[in-house]
Amino acid sequence: MEYRNLGKTDLNLSAITYGAFAIGGNMWGGNEQQDSIDAVHASLDHGVTSLDTAPFYGFGLSEELIGQAIKGKDRTKIQLLSKFGLVWDGSNNGKGEFFFDANDNGKTLPVYKYTAKANIIKEVEESLKRLGTDYLDLLQLHWPDATTPISETMEALESLIQQGKIRAAGVSNYSLDQLKEAEKSISLASNQLSYSMLNRAIEKDVIPYTIENNIGIIAYSPLERGLLTGKYFKDATLKSDDHRNGYFGxxxxxxxxxxxxxxxxxxxxxxxxxxxxxxxxxxxxxxITIVLAGARNATQAIDNAKAINISINNDELEFINKELAKL
Known part of the structure; x- marks a missing residue:
């Protein structure tokens, strides 16, 4: 495995990081909990030291499963990355920015983007409990909230760093302008963004800025939620409640x-x-600093971890990029 420093921080993360969205089950056609725990264990056994999750993934289930998987392991050798700012339980009392309606076993849950200071503090305490730890290595804003000043959100993150609740602060899905505004209040470790062979928009403006200012990029959906594995052009199928039925469109x-x-x-x-x-x-x-790769069982997790061992020379990179240019 390769390990890379995240931005200006001392966080040394595995280049392939375990992405825990799918093990939450919700939006992914359910999950098998023991398979999920086995996937985390297999990742750790094959050099993947960094685990990325969020409260919204499975409405807390993803964090709980990771907490179970790492129980009893050396916490100092594992980096926990989580998020905040998506509220589905009504605790925001209608505040924030409406995002979408989620489905929880037939029940509709309105999801809000809400990044006010009080909510951040609340969510962090809940995440720490679910994960069974007393600190997060990286806490990331999940989605921008137009109703809360960026400065308020960043000041809350700085406070959590000072308290030792988090080692570093990052954002997700931030535009270039939002990054620049946030950097007026805090030194950000990273921006987590959708990036893949099929989605390279951030190369135009965000990546040049993050390179110049030493801000890490955490790439999510590099496999476009399984589309780039090729299996959905063969015999793999999706359950009816899997969000990818629409996403692949x-x-x-x-x-x-x-x-x-x-x-x-x-x-x-x-x-x-x-x-x-x-x-x-x-x-x-x-x-690109680190790449998130999801796995719902040990076999997938091992396959992802071993990707780092592949050697691709300049001629091969050029060949791939020429084929990409045809898309």
Whole structure:
């Protein structure tokens, strides 16, 4: 495994980091809890030391499962990354910015983006309890909240750092302008953003700024939630309540399939899976610090961790990029 410093902090994270959205089950067609715990264990056994989760994932279940998985392990060798700012239980009393209606076993839950100071403090305490720890290595704003001044949110994060509740503060889904505004109040460790072979918009403005200002980029959805594994062009299917039924609709399936067919021989030549080749390519892109990879069982987790061992030379990178340019 490769380990990389996150921005200007002393956090040394695994280049492939475990992404725990899917093990929450909600929006992903459910989950098998023991398989999820096994996936975390397998990740840790194969050099993945960093685990990224959020309260919203499974309405607390993802954090709880990670807490169970790391119980009894050396906490100093594990980096816990979580988030705040999505409220689904009504505790915001209508405050914040309405985001969308989530489905919890047939029950509709209105989700709000809410990043006021009092809510941040509340959410952190809840996350610490679910995770079974007394500090988070990185706390990240989950989605921007237009109803709360950025300065208020950042001041709350700075306070949590001073209290020792978090080691570093980051954001997610922040635009360039939002990053610049936040940096007036705090030195951010990172910005977690959607980034993949099929979604490279942040290369235009955000990545040049983060490189210049030494802010880490945490790339999420590098496999586009499984689309770039190629399995959904073969025999894999989705459950009816899996959000990817709609999510995949933004892509041209024939173009994606043709691209994957073009690069698959390269993966085979390296005795690697398509997903491993895609993950490794992502870790090699300028400005990308760490890459999140989800896994719902031990086999997937091991496959993800071993992606870091693939060697891709400049000619091979150029070949992949030329194929990408056809999309």
């Amino acid at each position: 933004q892509f041209d399936p024939e173009k994606v399939k043709s691209f994957l067919n073009a690069i698959e021989p390269l993966a085979i030549s390296k005795n690697a899976s398509l997903s491993q080749l895609v993950l490794r390519w992502t870790t090699l892109q300028p400005g």
